[in-house]
Amino acid sequence: MERLAGRILLLGGWRRAGLALFAGAIGALAMPPFGVFAAMFVSFTLLVWLLDGSTGNPERSGTLNLRAAFVTGWLFGLGYFVAGLWWLGNALLVDASGFAWAIPLAVLGLPAMLAIFYGFAAMLARLVWSDGMGRIAALAFGFGLAEWLRGTLATGFPWNAIGYAAMPVPLMMQSSYVLGLFGVTALSVFVFAAPALLGTRRGLVPGLLIAVLLSAAHLGYGGWRLSFAPPDTTEQRQISVRLVQPAIDQAQKMENSDRVGIFEKHLTLTSAPPAEGQKRPDVIVWPETSVPFILTENPDALVRIGDVLQDGQVLITGAVRAEERGAGLPPLYYNSIYMIDDKGQILSASDKVHLTPFGEYVPFEDVLRRFGVEELISLPGGFSPAASRSPLTLPSGISFYPLICYEAIFPGEIPPDLAGANAILNITNDAWFGATPGPYQHFLQSRLRAVERGVPLLRDANNGISAVIDAHGEVVDGLSLNASGALDTTLSIGSVPKWNNFDHNLNFWLILGSLGFVAFISSLGFIRRMN
Incomplete structure (x- = not known):
């Protein structure tokens, strides 16, 4: 594992870019209908080693290192979203004469935009990167925040959030009752990236121990809630x-x-x-x-x-x-x-x-309609939101x-x-x-x-x-x-049940804060060792 990690760390050019794309694409196998959640261990292990290489050159300026980390994360995201969302092009084939021209935008353009969030995650992790368990926590912090932003900004699009890979069956779904999707996502990235510690050995024991404990808690709570937990309802x-x-x-x-x-x-x-x-x-x-x-x-x-x-x-x-609406105005459709x-x-x-977006309404309608962009469901003016x-x-x-x-x-x-x-x-x-x-x-x-x-x-x-x-x-x-x-x-x-969305949000931010704290403390120790 150390030899493999070393070879990946030294990759450059198209080989590094190709491996980053591959690492993201292999992670898409964790999503339905395949549900091979173990693919995420391969995906994030490769990403950690790639980031070790893109952030480990002391002769480059901090800005260049951040840019290299962003590009690596963006390529990883591009591979992940193209492999996981290619089927969006099928919707455009329903009316191919009117929308086939937009297939490249759906299959490549949208993934390229979504990949910006993963580039941001990698760049954010780079700010507190280290050489041990701390970098795993940094990556989990970066991806946890990026996935939350992806689900929130510009109306949001949290499709195939990483956390879903950790919840393919009911036994593994129950943690979301306590942590919500984004809390599970942040902790999942830590667990999925933990095998990367086998390639560098520093922080191996505590990192793998935490990953094993998180996995045991995830499965244990699921089993308890399914089999032994008191019922959530008092009457049926x-x-x-x-x-x-x-x-x-x-x-x-x-x-x-x-x-x-x-x-x-x-x-x-x-x-x-x-x-x-x-x-x-x-x-x-x-x-x-x-x-x-x-x-x-x-x-x-x-x-x-x-x-x-x-x-x-x-x-x-x-x-x-x-x-x-009267007065000669066209009706609103819902x-x-x-x-x-x-x-x-x-x-x-x-x-x-x-x-x-684009299915029921056109964002930035006045501008995009000039270029012939229409919503898939043809109604005068599209749908209106309630x-x-x-x-x-x-x-x-x-x-x-x-x-x-x-x-x-x-x-x-x-x-x-x-x-x-x-x-x-x-x-x-x-x-x-x-x-x-x-x-x-x-x-x-x-x-x-x-x-x-x-x-x-x-x-x-x-x-x-x-x-x-x-x-x-x-x-x-x-x-x-x-x-x-x-x-x-x-x-x-x-x-x-009593549990509510406020608790999910609170627990997510507590998890994110804990990961960020571990990453920051580890980076300080790393800087001292480097000096």
């Missing part, structure tokens, strides 16, 4: 649910040539008899934008829904909502969720707050906190008390991404929101992965990618 209520996954091709949805057929397919799946051994569903859920027209402008559609629903049943469906009763009456609605999100409350009193599609990747979109809701509802349309890693990655990230909050999750997709997830991230039942049908199951509802 159960409702029968049907998730409708029609698996309609996205090109067909966009053509708008068979709106009636699309609508009727949803109705047919809704009216099917219950699955064997299941009760008649109390709640039927349709996916995002499943109604192919403006509901409030088509009263006949509401009548049809009322005819199909049986007494006491409620439909929750995604649809586009139009809001007239990506919405409606709750409709058996009389075809709209009981309540909630609009999407966190829109998808000012706030409203829980959907059933006549029985059970309430869902709604997240539409992309909103489910943001831990901060869910308030500490779920605004009084009992469960999370996520409707989506992952048909945009076809049979690629995209739907699997989206599913994992949605699933983690249930674990972080300690409440169940209903997830319904047009074509993606529809499922009922319990408060520990276990899949109660589900429909796989490309499956078309209706899933009948039971959702158990309990009280909302």
